[in-house]
Amino acid sequence: MKALRNDCFALPPGVNWTPVDEALERLRSRLHTVVDVERAVPLSRLNGRILASDVVAPRAHPPSSNSAVDGYAFAGPVTEVPCTMPLVDGRSAAGAPYAGRVPHGHAIRILTGAMMPAGTDTVVLDEDCDVIDGQLHLNGTLKGGANSRKAGEDIRVKDTILTAATRITPTQISVLASVGIASVDVYQPLRVGILSTGDEVKPVGSTVADWQIYDANHPMLSALVSQLGYQVVDLGHVPDRADDVKAALERGAQQCDLILTSGGISAGDEDHVSKTLKAHGDISNWRIAIKPGRPLALAMFQGTPVVGLPGNPVAAWVCALRFGAPAMALLAGGEWFEPQGYVLPANFSKHKKPGRSEMLRARVREGQVEVFGSEGSGRVTGLAWSEGLVELDESAQKIEPGSPVRFIPYGSFGL
Ligand SMILES: Nc1nc2c(c(=O)[nH]1)N[C@H]1C(S)=C(S)[C@@H](COP(=O)(O)OP(=O)(O)OC[C@H]3O[C@@H](n4cnc5c(N)ncnc54)[C@H](O)[C@@H]3O)O[C@H]1N2
Numbered sequence: 001m002k003a004l005r006n007d008c009f010a011l012p013p014g015v016n017w018t019p020v021d022e023a024l025e026r027l028r029s030r031l032h033t034v035v036d037v038e039r040a041v042p043l044s045r046l047n048g049r050i051l052a053s054d055v056v057a058p059r060a061h062p063p064s065s066n067s068a069v070d071g072y073a074f075a076g077p078v079t080e081v082p083c084t085m086p087l088v089d090g091r092s093a094a095g096a097p098y099a100g101r102v103p104h105g106h107a108i109r110i111l112t113g114a115m116m117p118a119g120t121d122t123v124v125l126d127e128d129c130d131v132i133d134g135q136l137h138l139n140g141t142l143k144g145g146a147n148s149r150k151a152g153e154d155i156r157v158k159d160t161i162l163t164a165a166t167r168i169t170p171t172q173i174s175v176l177a178s179v180g181i182a183s184v185d186v187y188q189p190l191r192v193g194i195l196s197t198g199d200e201v202k203p204v205g206s207t208v209a210d211w212q213i214y215d216a217n218h219p220m221l222s223a224l225v226s227q228l229g230y231q232v233v234d235l236g237h238v239p240d241r242a243d244d245v246k247a248a249l250e251r252g253a254q255q256c257d258l259i260l261t262s263g264g265i266s267a268g269d270e271d272h273v274s275k276t277l278k279a280h281g282d283i284s285n286w287r288i289a290i291k292p293g294r295p296l297a298l299a300m301f302q303g304t305p306v307v308g309l310p311g312n313p314v315a316a317w318v319c320a321l322r323f324g325a326p327a328m329a330l331l332a333g334g335e336w337f338e339p340q341g342y343v344l345p346a347n348f349s350k351h352k353k354p355g356r357s358e359m360l361r362a363r364v365r366e367g368q369v370e371v372f373g374s375e376g377s378g379r380v381t382g383l384a385w386s387e388g389l390v391e392l393d394e395s396a397q398k399i400e401p402g403s404p405v406r407f408i409p410y411g412s413f414g415l
């Protein structure tokens with residue numbers, strides 16, 4: 001494992017508003033894998049893990065030629081019809097191959113998934129033929145090889161079937177199993193510490209005064225991190241006191257590969273996350289030209305990277321997805337990604353100022369993109385309502401119903 005440099009988040013002097021693309025490029029170029037490899041992890045524990053090395057097929061798929069349908073096998077093609085062939089005795093079934101050779105000009109009963117007997121390469125479907133008195137009758141022509149699956153047509157021995165840095169999902173598990181691979185080397189799960197801050201913030205379950213609010217960010221970020229396939233380390237909640245913030249960050253630095261904090265990062269008198277990171281770490285307060293999520297603190301604290309998310313839940317969510325998800329993928333051994341967006345017609349109107357990107361809570365209905373009624377960064381109802389984000393770039397834009405906009409479903413962030 002290679003440690004990150006302490007100055008990895010530094011911004012060049014004089015930079016004030018960092019455009020989103022530049023902020024992303026800075027993260028991409030400065031972060032790398034920080035987790036160790038875990039050897040020979042079995043298929044049953046692979047879902048969501050990240051491959052540490054390329055995987056090569058020890059066996060072909062399919063291992064032998066077999067029939068794709070129920071029907072009759074013979075040597076193709078059939079170019080002239082009507083065509084009649086005598087049937088040989090016996091059959092080839094899945095799990096019970098025919099041992100003999102089928103003479104040229106003869107056919108044999110075959111079932112889906114059964115090995116193609118020697119002397120055959122083509123199969124006619126039951127529906128496309130008749131059997132009368134031990135003779136197969138075909139009324140349509142067939143190309144040679146029709147309805148059969150060739151040995152190795154999907155995977156050949158020694159093919160690279162999956163590459164390092166791939167996140168394993170159920171579909172990749174199926175590929176591994178198909179060629180008999182029982183275990184592979186993956187990275188240890190990225191341990192992500194989650195810390196909420198703020199005197200006004202109280203964990204759900206505690207007694208709250210009128211001036212206090214429940215902690216919406218900690219449970220949201222925990223669910224996000226675990227859904228992305230990482231290990232959540234609960235660093236709890238601390239009040240706006242420098243000593244408490246420092247102690248929590250110290251715990252995080254010992255137990256985690258990355259710490260996500262929320263709140264306390266703008267320039268206010270009580271923004272103790274910023275202050276603590278400034279006093280005891282290497283912090284760079286990024287002012288990103290994005291709404292919501294302008295303030296984003298990136299720091300190294302005792303060798304551990306810290307992403308200081310804004311306190312407003314919508315801003316915390318947007319920053320965690322737009323900046324946090326690709327950054328976590330890279331730290332975890334995966335690949336940096338640019339979330340796939342889809343250009344679709346808007347069903348809303350908006351005048352956007354130039355100079356900053358905007359991310360709106362959105363969803364698609366009947367092929368059109370709708371956005372949440374309020375852009376307020378504290379409106380958690382819009383989070384629950386949304387199924388993705390609309391990203392409007394820095395240029396000024398006048399959006400009217402029918403204008404093309406870029407919708408990024410939450411699935412594109414790995415959810
Ligand atoms: N003078 C300026 N003030 C502010 C600016 C600015 O540029 N100049 N930016 C505003 C923006 S935008 C945001 S976002 C916030 C970010 O500030 P912090 O990250 O320091 O966040 P806090 O001030 O601690 O909290 C902001 C807001 O979010 C609520 N919050 C905090 N944590 C939670 C939580 N775990 N669950 C639910 N809600 C939470 C908190 O009560 C505040 O209402 O700064 C603006 N100010």
Ligand code: MOO
Nearest residue numbers: 292293294315377
């Ligand atoms: O951008 Mo703040 O991050 O609007 O809520």
